[in-house]
Amino acid sequence: MPTKKKEPQVTAAAARRRELLDTAAEVFAEQGYNATTVRTIADHAGMLAGSLYYHFDSKESMLEEILRTFLDELWAGYDAVLESELGPRETLEALVTESFREIDRHRAAVAIYQKENRQLAAQERFAFLADSQRRFEKAWLSTLERGVAADVFRPDLDVRLTYRFVRDTVWVAASWYRPGGQHSPEEIARQYLSMVLDGIAVRR
Amino acid sequence: MPTKKKEPQVTAAAARRRELLDTAAEVFAEQGYNATTVRTIADHAGMLAGSLYYHFDSKESMLEEILRTFLDELWAGYDAVLESELGPRETLEALVTESFREIDRHRAAVAIYQKENRQLAAQERFAFLADSQRRFEKAWLSTLERGVAADVFRPDLDVRLTYRFVRDTVWVAASWYRPGGQHSPEEIARQYLSMVLDGIAVRR
Amino acid sequence: MPTKKKEPQVTAAAARRRELLDTAAEVFAEQGYNATTVRTIADHAGMLAGSLYYHFDSKESMLEEILRTFLDELWAGYDAVLESELGPRETLEALVTESFREIDRHRAAVAIYQKENRQLAAQERFAFLADSQRRFEKAWLSTLERGVAADVFRPDLDVRLTYRFVRDTVWVAASWYRPGGQHSPEEIARQYLSMVLDGIAVRR
Amino acid sequence: MPTKKKEPQVTAAAARRRELLDTAAEVFAEQGYNATTVRTIADHAGMLAGSLYYHFDSKESMLEEILRTFLDELWAGYDAVLESELGPRETLEALVTESFREIDRHRAAVAIYQKENRQLAAQERFAFLADSQRRFEKAWLSTLERGVAADVFRPDLDVRLTYRFVRDTVWVAASWYRPGGQHSPEEIARQYLSMVLDGIAVRR
DNA sequence: GATGAATGAGATTTCATTCAT
DNA sequence: AATGAATGAAATCTCATTCAT
Numbered sequence: 001m002p003t004k005k006k007e008p009q010v011t012a013a014a015a016r017r018r019e020l021l022d023t024a025a026e027v028f029a030e031q032g033y034n035a036t037t038v039r040t041i042a043d044h045a046g047m048l049a050g051s052l053y054y055h056f057d058s059k060e061s062m063l064e065e066i067l068r069t070f071l072d073e074l075w076a077g078y079d080a081v082l083e084s085e086l087g088p089r090e091t092l093e094a095l096v097t098e099s100f101r102e103i104d105r106h107r108a109a110v111a112i113y114q115k116e117n118r119q120l121a122a123q124e125r126f127a128f129l130a131d132s133q134r135r136f137e138k139a140w141l142s143t144l145e146r147g148v149a150a151d152v153f154r155p156d157l158d159v160r161l162t163y164r165f166v167r168d169t170v171w172v173a174a175s176w177y178r179p180g181g182q183h184s185p186e187e188i189a190r191q192y193l194s195m196v197l198d199g200i201a202v203r204r
Numbered sequence: 205m206p207t208k209k210k211e212p213q214v215t216a217a218a219a220r221r222r223e224l225l226d227t228a229a230e231v232f233a234e235q236g237y238n239a240t241t242v243r244t245i246a247d248h249a250g251m252l253a254g255s256l257y258y259h260f261d262s263k264e265s266m267l268e269e270i271l272r273t274f275l276d277e278l279w280a281g282y283d284a285v286l287e288s289e290l291g292p293r294e295t296l297e298a299l300v301t302e303s304f305r306e307i308d309r310h311r312a313a314v315a316i317y318q319k320e321n322r323q324l325a326a327q328e329r330f331a332f333l334a335d336s337q338r339r340f341e342k343a344w345l346s347t348l349e350r351g352v353a354a355d356v357f358r359p360d361l362d363v364r365l366t367y368r369f370v371r372d373t374v375w376v377a378a379s380w381y382r383p384g385g386q387h388s389p390e391e392i393a394r395q396y397l398s399m400v401l402d403g404i405a406v407r408r
Numbered sequence: 409m410p411t412k413k414k415e416p417q418v419t420a421a422a423a424r425r426r427e428l429l430d431t432a433a434e435v436f437a438e439q440g441y442n443a444t445t446v447r448t449i450a451d452h453a454g455m456l457a458g459s460l461y462y463h464f465d466s467k468e469s470m471l472e473e474i475l476r477t478f479l480d481e482l483w484a485g486y487d488a489v490l491e492s493e494l495g496p497r498e499t500l501e502a503l504v505t506e507s508f509r510e511i512d513r514h515r516a517a518v519a520i521y522q523k524e525n526r527q528l529a530a531q532e533r534f535a536f537l538a539d540s541q542r543r544f545e546k547a548w549l550s551t552l553e554r555g556v557a558a559d560v561f562r563p564d565l566d567v568r569l570t571y572r573f574v575r576d577t578v579w580v581a582a583s584w585y586r587p588g589g590q591h592s593p594e595e596i597a598r599q600y601l602s603m604v605l606d607g608i609a610v611r612r
Numbered sequence: 613m614p615t616k617k618k619e620p621q622v623t624a625a626a627a628r629r630r631e632l633l634d635t636a637a638e639v640f641a642e643q644g645y646n647a648t649t650v651r652t653i654a655d656h657a658g659m660l661a662g663s664l665y666y667h668f669d670s671k672e673s674m675l676e677e678i679l680r681t682f683l684d685e686l687w688a689g690y691d692a693v694l695e696s697e698l699g700p701r702e703t704l705e706a707l708v709t710e711s712f713r714e715i716d717r718h719r720a721a722v723a724i725y726q727k728e729n730r731q732l733a734a735q736e737r738f739a740f741l742a743d744s745q746r747r748f749e750k751a752w753l754s755t756l757e758r759g760v761a762a763d764v765f766r767p768d769l770d771v772r773l774t775y776r777f778v779r780d781t782v783w784v785a786a787s788w789y790r791p792g793g794q795h796s797p798e799e800i801a802r803q804y805l806s807m808v809l810d811g812i813a814v815r816r
Numbered sequence: 817g818a819t820g821a822a823t824g825a826g827a828t829t830t831c832a833t834t835c836a837t
Numbered sequence: 838a839a840t841g842a843a844t845g846a847a848a849t850c851t852c853a854t855t856c857a858t
Binding site: 031032034035089115116118119151152153154156157158161162164165166168169172173175176183188191192194195196197198199200201202203 | 320356358359362369377379387400
């Protein structure tokens with residue numbers, strides 16, 4: 001087994017980093033990014049505020065890494081869906097399900113994203129948020145349009161409005177969803193999809 | 205009995221106050237409450253930071269007044285709907301429509317409410333937010349339950365999940381809605397209701 | 409008389425600014441820029457550290473303004489000399505005399521300049537220091553070269569070395585010169601010039 | 613009696629120490645003592661900041677050792693000159709030449725000394741700097757006075773002013789001198805002496 | 817009503833130093 | 838000898854708030 005000394009250190013350092021980022025994400029989600037002080041994060045991590053700077057450049061760089069990590073994983077999931085070339089309805093179902101899975105895995109990051117996205121995207125450093133949002137919009141809009149063309153989705157709806165409706169509806173769930181609750185992400189996705197696709201009114 | 209001279213002054217002062225609150229609300233909505241400095245508000249109002257304290261006690265009291273004003277009007281509208289004792293579907297339609305009207309009238313306040321609600325509600329001073337939310341939940345839940353009982357809404361719905369679904373669906377619109385755009389609030393309400401009630405899938 | 413209100417405020421504000429910069433310059437010169445805390449400056453100015461930020465953006469911007477103000481005045485003096493097209497020896501005498509006058513007027517700024525110039529010039533923000541130094545070198549070198557060509561200065565000296573010799577010799581004086589002492593700047597200049605031009609050895 | 617194995621280790625350790633001090637001196641000279649972080653020194657030495665503390669007590673103790681080493685060597689040279697009881701002009705020539713040799717050997721230390729001397733001398737720990745400066749002044753002043761008395765230096769000189777002139781003239785060279793350049797220290801000394809003794813003007 | 821200057825508390829960040837491994 | 842992680846003190850800077858004018 002090679003380099004018995006170096007390997008575990010790299011891993012341990014990365015693990016610590018991840019640990020601290022998870023802590024930070026939790027606090028950011030709970031109190032809001034601006035309202036969170038680095039001292040609070042450090043308290044939660046059981047260290048002093050200054051010690052965080054051994055691991056990270058700044059409070060902002062923590063935020064950046066949290067969001068990047070989340071978006072990277074999100075897009076890994078989305079891309080897998082998009083590349084499998086399903087029909088529009090199945091694509092929508094798969095995207096919604098994938099979204100709830102991401103909320104399950106990255107609840108804090110999603111909550112932060114939801115709250116801070118608008119302000120952050122204006123900053124150079126967080127341009128990747130705007131990029132992601134554009135790709136996001138393209139993926140959803142084209143799915144909806146394909147669905148209308150294929151007579152799978154109702155043609156009488158404003159597609160952009162529908163896009164916003166579905167998008168926001170799914171993601172705000174991060175603000176109340178608690179992982180490990182009674183519903184699995186797949187179960188919630190199923191119920192959401194049922195409402196979104198067929199409505200809540202009784203069919204006559 | 206007040207002199208004829210006093211009246212217009214009081215009104216003028218109240219109007220100025222309202223003007224400043226509108227400005228503040230706009231900035232809070234745009235940048236987030238915490239990220240907004242009193243100086244920024246003052247800049248937008250064409251005065252210096254210190255001058256705001258002639259009109260208001262504190263930054264927080266501005267926030268409070270903005271939210272109270274909004275919720276007062278919201279509940280005036282909601283109460284009118286609830287007191288007219290419509291059927292469950294009609295109640296839901298009326299509540300949704302009323303909500304979009306409020307978004308139209310108080311876009312900034314709604315956006316602030318959406319973003320800051322969670323953190324604020326924990327504070328004594330903003331207990332009225334939690335109260336409102338409880339009343340809100342009660343009104344919606346009972347409407348949905350009445351609807352299920354009356355066989356107007358699907359019986360297989362998880363009512364709490366549906367409540368969150370409808371609530372989020374409506375209010376998130378504040379994050380992208382711009383008053384004076386191409387859709388009137390009533391038009392948007394109609395489309396949202398169509399999606400919520402009948403779904404986006406084509407009926408077979 | 410126009411605007412009885414605005415005028416004096418502008419002047420008063422500018423005067424205060426100057427006052428604070430003079431204080432800061434004194435402390436920077438005394439303790440070194442890096443070793444000086446804004447608290448120390450504020451103490452000397454009789455205010456709290458945070459209050460300085462009402463007048464200035466940052467500690468660095470104070471330093472910048474101190475150095476710019478000094479160099480602007482220095483160049484006003486130098487340019488007047490250079491434009492009067494004196495002979496090389498008279499030019500050198502005038503430049504040295506002008507330099508001692510500047511040391512007299514801006515002792516602190518000169519001392520700061522001497523100590524921090526090298527490090528600062530590397531920064532974008534302080535590029536004007538490097539610019540100034542280039543003009544400086546050109547002015548002195550050409551004067552010396554003219555002098556050699558006109559058989560006024562010794563031809564057997566390395567001109568660049570001589571330039572450094574004269575330049576540094578004059579400016580380091582700022583580190584010990586105290587305005588209001590027994591020698592006027594003109595008197596010191598006269599004695600320095602006597603040494604620089606004719607040497608300290610007895611002529612045989 | 614030490615074992616044969618101990619000796620080379622002691623020497624190796626001392627060599628490492630010297631190496632690190634040279635590195636530190638270089639960085640101090642380049643960036644200024646206060647602006648230099650322990651991390652920067654460690655970077656230049658290819659180790660981590662904490663590791664320096666195996667070799668040295670503190671950043672300040674590194675500075676002290678650098679300056680002490682330099683001054684010890686300087687005084688060894690100066691004392692040799694002073695003890696050989698030369699005439700005043702020859703003494704001055706020898707001291708200047710010795711000074712340029714020290715600049716050549718200890719450029720970084722000289723530059724640090726020049727920049728930090730004033731602030732450091734006030735500290736108890738660096739009292740030796742003030743001591744050295746007093747001896748220095750005495751040596752130079754007496755040489756100049758002997759020279760004036762012996763009709764070797766001009767009688768119209770302000771001796772203190774001349775002392776500062778010569779002192780500054782010599783030592784500032786450390787700010788631009790680069791060892792291994794085109795001029796040897798002896799050559800530079802010769803030219804400086806020529807200027808100081810006979811002036812830069814052509815003799816008529 | 818509004819300005820200009822200041823306060824004071826607290827936030828982020830830096831950095832010399834320590835110490836277990 | 839050196840590393841990696843942390844400490845803790847202090848530095849710069851921000852900002853809501855106050856108050857004399």
